[in-house]
Each structure stands twice: as C-alpha cells, then as structure tokens.
Amino acid sequence: MAAVGAGVAVEVGALPPARPWYTDVWVRMLRRKPLGTIGAAIVLVMLLGAVFADVLTPYGFAQTNLRERFVTTSTEHWLGTDQLGRDLLTRILYGARISLYVGFGAVTLGSLLATALGISSAYWGGRVDLLLQRVVDAWMAFPGLLILMSILSLLGPSVFNITLVLGIAFGIQNSRIVRGVALSIKENTYIEGTRALGSGHARVTLVHILPNVFPTIIVVATTGLSTVILTEASLSFLGLGVPPPYPTWGGMLSLAGLDHMYRAPWLAIWPAVALSLAVFGFNMLGDALRDLLDPRLKGG
C-alpha cells in the first residue's frame, strides 16, 4: 500500500513514508480532511462518554428524584432533569452507549454477512449468484423502515433483537457493493495464476480476494454507522427499538414524552442535538475515510 502514500510524499519532497496503510489514513486525514478530523473527534468524545458513563456522572440512568423534577440547567444537573427528576446528561451519556452498542454491533455483524454473501455470490457466480441476487432484489424492494418495524414488532423490542435485525438488513443491502468489488478482483490474472498453482476455493477467496475487498468493507461500515444509529433512533422513537428503562436518544424524543416537552423543551432539544452530532460525526468520518481509502465509491 506504499503507493497510496505517494501523493503526500511528493508534496513534502521526501521518500514515501513507511507507514502501514491503517496509520497512513489517519495522518492524511489530519493533514487534508478538516471535516473528517472534526468528525473523528466527535466520535472519539462520544466513545469516551459512552465507555466512562459510570465514572463521569454521579447519577444512575434510571435514578429518580421527585424533589428535583423539571430542573433547568444547574451545577448539579448540567442539562437539567426530566419529569421523574432523572439527570438528562446522564441519560444522554448512557444513550450514547446504547447507540454505539447497537451501531457497532449491527455494523460488525452486517459487514461479516455482506462480505460472506458478496464474495460467495461473486466467486461462485452462475446459479448461486442469480439466486442470491434475486433475494437481495426482493429485500431491497421493501421500504426499509416498514419491514424493520414489522419484524421488530414480532420479535419484541430488545437491544439484542434490534442489533440482530439491523445487522442482517445492513448485510443484505451492502452485499451488493462487496459483490461488485469481488467480481472485478476475481478477473485479475493473479487469481488465475494462484488457481493454476493449485489453490483451493478457501485459499483463493480468503487469502487472495478478501484482503483486497477489505478497504471497501471498512468504507461501507463507517459510512453505514450513521445510518444504522439513525435507524435505531427511529425505531426506538416508535417504541419498537430498545425498551425502557434503558435511555435511548430516539426513545427520549418519542411522542410519549410530548406533554412533558411542552413544559421542559430541553427534554426534546438535548437528545436531538446529541443525535445530530453523532450522525454528523460519523458522516464526516465516513466520507473522509471513503475518499482516502476507496475513491471509487465516491458519490455512491
């Protein structure tokens, strides 16, 4: 991957840096992608907030205090409290935990599925490809939210269920992109060469095709994170996502709390801000990574 760093090297007039591509991407992001860097910083803050939520706030996410209901911003409660006197900042931090858990869980599961489906479909071709692609077609014909709502209302709301369902949906959808890349890699002469040397199916797909599909998968995964987090929020908003008492950003915005929001508008404002910031961060980070890792996908 030294060729990737060549562009930078020419600018500074030095030899191509001997950095591995996964370090190189971050260096180039810092130098050339200010928005991507801001995005990465937001994501990092969100990660830290989610991981250290227990340490960062003295309150529990379901800890009520009926004497301190609807408190506006104060030194004890930076973002105020809700109708049960629960600290809003605490709930937003724990909400980040749920969002990230579902986001990363679903995207990891989905990327594995997309890779497996995409590579098999491209590698085996013929009938396997035809059949798999018709299933993907059928899935794509559903308007995303309707079918996800249908499945989740049947499975019942839980963190595990929503991660599973979003992951499978993500995998089926993105298998198309992986398949496309794998198809073009499969046509390379070195694949023919390694076959002539007697490599089996497993060796060709895992050792020779998979590493070349990998940058695409990373791009698909990072750009997909914001969509998955947003979808989780939409489903929780409708009451089909993560069940109470877990605080989720979508759930905090939901219509069930509308009467309280008229009294305490910050109950609507802060979750909306948190969600927008997260989506912004992941979008910018995803876009920058896409430009740096796989320019072919630009605008896709």
Place this chain on the structure above:
Amino acid sequence: MKQYVLRRLALAVPTLVLVSVIVFSLMRFMPGDVVTRMVEGHAYAPTVDALRTELGLDRPAYVQYLDWVSGIVLRGDFGSSYWTRQPILDEFVRRFPVTLELAALTILVSVVIGILVGIVSAVRQDTISDYVGRVFAILALSIPYFGLAVLVVVLPAIYFKWTPVWTYVSFTTSPLENLKIMIVPALVFGVTRAGPIMRIMRSALLEVMRQDYIRTAWSKGLPERAIVLRHALKNAMIPVVTLIGLQTPLYIGGSVIIEAIFRLPGVGLFFFESLTRLDYPVVQSVNLIIAAMVVGLNLAIDLTYAFLDPRIRYR
C-alpha cells in the same frame, strides 16, 4: 424500448413473489398471538378456537398463503383487517392520497431547495455562497427529520403560542386549509432530505461544467445563465433523478413517523396502528403493495433516463 419495458416487468414478477413469501412467513412463523388478545381483551368470539376457524387460521400455512395470493391476483382482494373486518384495499385507497400528497410536497420541497442551492454552490464554487450552501447540506444531513419534527411541534408552541393544525382536512374539502396543514410536515421532512440532493447536484454540475461541449458553449459567447440552465443542467440531472428514486423508500418509511407526529390519517399511520394491534393481514398486504410500488417506480425512473440522456440504449 417496448421489449425492454416488457422484460423489466417480467423480471419484477419473481421479485414480488419472493416479497410476498417473505412477508407472509414473517407474519406466520413468529411469536405474538393476536387471536388470544382479541378473544381475552375484546371478546371477539367465545373461544380462541372459534375465532381461529372464523379467520381461517386453522388451515395449513401454505393454504393460507395461496388463498391470500390468489385473492390478490384473481380478484384484487388483499384480504380484510382482523379487527374491523374491513377490506384492506379500500382503507388503503382511502388513505393513500394523504401519503401521496405528503410525499409529493416533500419531494417538491427537497428538490427545489436541493437543486437551487446545488446550482448556486457549483456555479459559485469556493465562494461564500458555496460554503454557506455546503454547510447547509451538512446540517440537513445530520439533523434527523423526526427530531426536527418534534422540535417544530414543541418549541413554537412554547415561545410563539403556535401549534400545527391537528385536525386533518382533505384536499377536496378545502384545498387551502389542507395545504396549510400539509406544508409544515412537508417542509420539515423536505428540508432534511434536501442535503443529499444538494450535494449530488453540486458535484454532478461541476463535472458537467468541465466538459468540452460546455467550453464550446462559452466560446460561442453564450451567457452564463443559458449555459448552466439550458446546456449543463439537463445532463447533470441524471444522478439527481437516480438519487430521488433511491430515496423513495425513505420517503415512504419516513411518512410513518411524520404522519404519527403530525396526526395525518395516511397509509403510514394505518400501517403503524395495524402493527401495534398485530393486525397481520394489513401489515403483510401494505408491505406488499408498497413493495410493488417501489418496483414500479424504479422502472419508471430507468425510463426517465432515456428522456434525460438519449445516449442510454436498451437491449
């Protein structure tokens, strides 16, 4: 061209059969028993078994499936709601204009804003207007439409004593009253969807503006307005149309939430209410009807390309 349309229609059939199998299996093979709820909570029938027989749920799954599909294909009968016993298609047709109007207005808002801002951004590349446009696009991309909708419902009510109109009036009763109701949700939803359209408009137009025939147009001494609007725009519209097509499922999915927030009696609200009541025939039929619409729409979009760019040939 005619052959192409026919071939595409033929390809849609297996897709839709698969869609029907998927929704049907989802509804039949997963836990969650509507019959018990209907009998115990609402006394629809003396016993669970009696209601099962009445609704035809005692038959094998494949018989139920064939019954459902043959009803659709032979008689245009999409079945009836468990709870109200009303034909699903009638209710769908009654409510569809609301959703269609919302979608049309939303697309109008997002396309007008997206294309205008996109053109200005591309033509005035790297100026203040370009930066303002791009920041707007990023904001629009980041703010979730349901979050914005909740804020639009809550904040003006507190600070300006203004609320959206909650009682729906149909377009045929009073077009003006109807538009007053629909414009707020359409603006909220449309503005958040304008971001991607603006971005793709900008990059497509920038690319077209670099092509040879545009340079020729400049050298002929044509004014900028004519070059951008008459020569460049039509070619730059192709990715924009593709994007609008790709986003259609989002408009339909989003209408569930928008209709729930603004209390519009459309298909989305029908779907959501049926889902919470475990009214499976409604859920599966609405899923199928909308999937069929999405497939049809994708075909229509592919045909629009032929108009926008006659170089695209069909085999």
